[in-house]
Amino acid sequence: MKQVYIMTCTFLWCDKGTLITASAHIITAVIGSGVLSLAWAVAQMGWITGPIVLLVFAVVTWYASTLQADCYRNLTTGKRHYTYREAVQSILGGAKFKFCALAQYSNFIGVSIGYTITASISMAAVKRAICFHKEGHQSGCHLENNRFIIIFGIAQLFLCQIQNFHQLSILSIIAAITSFGYSFIGIGLSIAKVAGGSHARTTLTGVEIGVDVTKEQKIWNILTAFGNMAFAYAFSMVLIEVQDTLRQGPPENIVMKKASSIGIMITTFFYMLCGVVGYAAFGNTAPGNFLNGFGFYEPYWLVAFANVCIVVHLVGAYQVTLLFAEPF
Numbered sequence: 001m002k003q004v005y006i007m008t009c010t011f012l013w014c015d016k017g018t019l020i021t022a023s024a025h026i027i028t029a030v031i032g033s034g035v036l037s038l039a040w041a042v043a044q045m046g047w048i049t050g051p052i053v054l055l056v057f058a059v060v061t062w063y064a065s066t067l068q069a070d071c072y073r074n075l076t077t078g079k080r081h082y083t084y085r086e087a088v089q090s091i092l093g094g095a096k097f098k099f100c101a102l103a104q105y106s107n108f109i110g111v112s113i114g115y116t117i118t119a120s121i122s123m124a125a126v127k128r129a130i131c132f133h134k135e136g137h138q139s140g141c142h143l144e145n146n147r148f149i150i151i152f153g154i155a156q157l158f159l160c161q162i163q164n165f166h167q168l169s170i171l172s173i174i175a176a177i178t179s180f181g182y183s184f185i186g187i188g189l190s191i192a193k194v195a196g197g198s199h200a201r202t203t204l205t206g207v208e209i210g211v212d213v214t215k216e217q218k219i220w221n222i223l224t225a226f227g228n229m230a231f232a233y234a235f236s237m238v239l240i241e242v243q244d245t246l247r248q249g250p251p252e253n254i255v256m257k258k259a260s261s262i263g264i265m266i267t268t269f270f271y272m273l274c275g276v277v278g279y280a281a282f283g284n285t286a287p288g289n290f291l292n293g294f295g296f297y298e299p300y301w302l303v304a305f306a307n308v309c310i311v312v313h314l315v316g317a318y319q320v321t322l323l324f325a326e327p328f
Helices: 002-012 019-030 033-069 084-091 096-135 146-159 165-195 215-232 236-243 252-285 300-323
Strands: none
Touching: 019 165, 019 236, 019 252, 019 300, 033 165, 033 215, 033 236, 033 252, 084 096, 084 236, 096 146, 096 236, 096 300, 146 300, 165 252, 165 300, 236 252
């Protein structure tokens, strides 16, 4: 096990991380382009339930992260657990860690596929934004995403060769900044839409049965919105790996709890703004993603830039999420 630690630390420059870098890693892992779909999620539940559910998931995630931070060291021996899977093996014992590893790596696979697809859609959205500006909003401007998926994959293969955690930390910070960038753009465009006299239809209970959706669709959409909000806060699969990068000094669990609190507060702030302001702008017809789903067409250069930020963020998030995972 010590050999695994040496290999991991050689790759990631362990013991160099700080509260700032840990917070950046958390923000990068948590905030994704899914933040732009929160307007749709709030639209399914309305003004009352939507924000409440977001806050509930924030509190649950914060509490769970504080408990998990205490699992970094064995309470009896003080031995470090360098991965989430190792912590499960040490604390729960038996074969449970194998099931944990299966769940964790299945999650990694799903997340990596989601990042790849979303990034390719945003790449295509950049060209579509320019096309809509030149050809008109009624133009099809259809593009295949396959080539953009290949481009994203090649970029990840290149970045996977980086063997310096300092560079990876910079990548994580850049990814966090770009996530703020497209979130601010989405919020700003939504505010401008509302200030411009948008009279989107909103209700206390969200989309209406018989008007917007059927009863079955309402139930399905609410469950989907719950899942979107819950998944939007998930970063437990990399928390211990991020904690293992912290430098010697203050106890790692204390620093990690602070980093988790900072990360969750910042993400919740943006989630609430994107969800609530986006719902006010689009109402019950809120698109699944109002940047690459073209809830906005103009200014086209700003929409294109926001999608570039999404791509840059997902490039970094892909690396931060997957490079913290050790192979079997």
